Amino acid sequence: MTYGEHEFNHVFDGSALLQKFTFGENGATFSSRFLKSYAYTTNLENEQIVVSEFGTTGKSLSRSKLGKLGDKLAFDKMFSDNAPVGVVVFGGEHYCTTEAPFLHKIDPETLETISKVDLHKELGINSQCPNPKMLSDGTSINVLHAVGATGPKYDIVAIPKKPVVGKASVFSKPKKIGSVDARWKLNPCHMHTFGLTENYVVLLEQPLTIDVKATVTNTIFDKPFIGGMEWMENKLVKIHLVNRETGKELKQKIKCEAFFFMHIINCFEQDNHVVIDVDTYKKPELLYAFYVKNLRRGSVLGSELDRGCVKRVVVPLDVPEKVAPETNLVRLAGSKATARKQKDGSLLLTPDTFTNCVYEVPTLHPQHASRKYRYFYGNSGDMTVNAGKVGKVDFDSREVKEWHEEEVYANVTCFVPRPGATAEDDGVLLVTAVHSTDRRKTSLVVLDAADMKEMGRVEFMTPSDVPKSLHGLFIPE
Ligand SMILES: [Fe+2]
Incomplete structure (x- = not known):
């Protein structure tokens, strides 16, 4: 991905692009929109990469060395607010996340960016786990990294389903469950x-x-x-x-x-x-x-x-x-x-x-999270044969069932159980796919999670190249 002449160096650096497949009575649609982070809008405005990312240094715009240093040490300038990891739910609202202490509230209908939350300013934290856990009552549990009296620590917090009356946002003073001091x-x-x-x-x-x-x-x-x-x-x-x-x-x-x-x-x-x-x-x-x-x-x-x-x-x-x-x-x-x-x-x-390889960005039956379970699904770490196999790991039999297609880079997003199902793997696996034969083509492939066979797919041609997706979220209507 480039801004002007400048290209990002690392896969983790590209500006977050929200992608959405919608299924309804009138068929399926695909839409995508860039997250309007400070990093994205500033890079776009300046037609070059200004904000540093994980593996790329941004070009400094400041002329004065002193101003440059002061600017760099401001926390929200030290770390990019690009949030490409995934979309998660806090307090019934949808947010794009990253490891840096920033979140962006988005509208899941339009994919528009609504507002930015700076958790460094709000809670004094330095980073966060970008993968919170949601409980059945809608409470989200997350781990926030901060510095306490004795050094770095990991604070475990509960964020309620709805903002508590009188608090500014769902993130205001979350309930602390516990805290662990960092080992180093x-x-x-x-x-x-x-x-x-x-x-x-x-x-x-x-x-x-x-x-x-x-x-x-x-x-x-x-x-x-x-x-x-x-x-x-x-x-x-x-x-x-x-x-x-x-x-x-x-x-x-x-x-x-x-x-x-x-x-x-x-x-x-x-x-x-x-x-x-x-x-x-x-x-x-x-x-x-x-x-x-x-x-x-x-x-x-x-x-x-x-x-x-x-x-x-x-x-x-x-x-x-x-x-x-x-x-x-x-x-x-x-x-x-x-x-x-x-x-x-x-x-x-x-x-x-x-197994003899990882199955990454793992997903499983949501009701088996934190409980004994048998199956999970993920992206194969074996990139020698076909870059983009997905697999179902069976902990009981120690076997793996895989699905792949030539020239397709597939990415597991979610397992969705069949309504009323009792078997753990009775449901579908939603897999996004990009195609090396045409980089403007994107597909959503629906696999039967029981046998990992394709049940159907929708394909779209878009005006520009489609990047591979990361963590997915299924939002039922
Ligand atoms: Fe991840």
């Missing part, structure tokens, strides 16, 4: 998702961190945000279980063998264990592989990249005071996961591996 004082962990079980909020502190000092230095010296990310070599994943009712963290120290992740698939409790399913990679190589120049190398990249795998981490809640270090405390039938008590009293976990 100058390096809060990167946390794109978190987990939720019946009784716990699950936070995974992975070895991929944001080096605060480097981030500030990079901002001053015109270097992109990606340069401030630091992988803590030889460090484990630290697991926090925070009680949803009391807000207290489980005292048991829990660590798991190292992995990099973006998406926790689902979490649930079973027989006094907490089960955490995650799309994992050995290291965060893909963040660097997703530079546009690398992607243009095509299939070479696919064979070089770590495809990752789906792992199931199991935390036993019943940990005896005295137990032999070789005893595996995981007691779930059929599980290959282990949990062993270390000399220092901590638990060291090794996960059970289910």
